[in-house]
Amino acid sequence: MELVKIAGHLHDIGNLVNRAEHSQSGAVMTFRVLDNLDCDPEKITTIVTAIGNHDEGIGQPVNAVAAALILADKSDVRRVRNADLATFDIHDRVNYSVRESQLQINGEYPLIELKLSVDTEYGSVMDYFEIFMGRMLLCRKAAEKLDLQFKLMINEQLI
Ligand SMILES: [Fe+2]
Structure with a gap:
């Protein structure tokens, strides 16, 4: 749940760069934020993977956190x-x-x-x-x- 919440809060951060491919840029930006906070590498991987897969154009529910993020975001x-x-x-x-x-x-x-x-x-x-x-x-x-x-x-x- 905590990982889903973090992914939910940060998932659209890539829009700061550009709407196009924001899921990919957001994943990279989130990696930097969480890495600088000394987060556990496995948790970082789960979160950035979820963010990088939340866009319906190219995303896939690759893990449970990604699936929960997709359901929350796309049903909005x-x-x-x-x-x-x-x-x-x-x-x-x-x-x-x-x-x-x-x-x-x-x-x-x-x-x-x-x-x-x-x-x-x-x-x-x-x-x-x-x-x-x-x-x-x-x-x-x-x-x-x-x-x-x-x-x-x-x-x-x-x-
Ligand atoms: Fe998005």
Whole structure:
């Protein structure tokens, strides 16, 4: 849990350099930070590997920490908010349309569920998938790494 928390806090530090390949630059930057703090090399390896694999373009849930980081990061739909409706693009519409987002682990079954409430007045479910399909597929792989089944519910409908 502690390693996941550290990875979670630092995972987007690479955006300081550039959004492109930020997972890779973030892994290198995190290595330097943790190495300078004399962290245990095995723990550093786990954390930087997780950070270097959190992007859906090239990432893979290579260990349990990476899997947890992917699930937390990629299920976070309600991100940047543009308040100016007149300038909304598809990302803004999706961010604005998702009213509620819950990631839950079901205690009875080996199941992790992402439950979304989407207001289709602002963005369609298709808009959501246009942006989030790759992220949801990576979430499914991450859940499998943790021996969990990933389920997506949108507006009470199992997807
Ligand atoms: Fe990121």
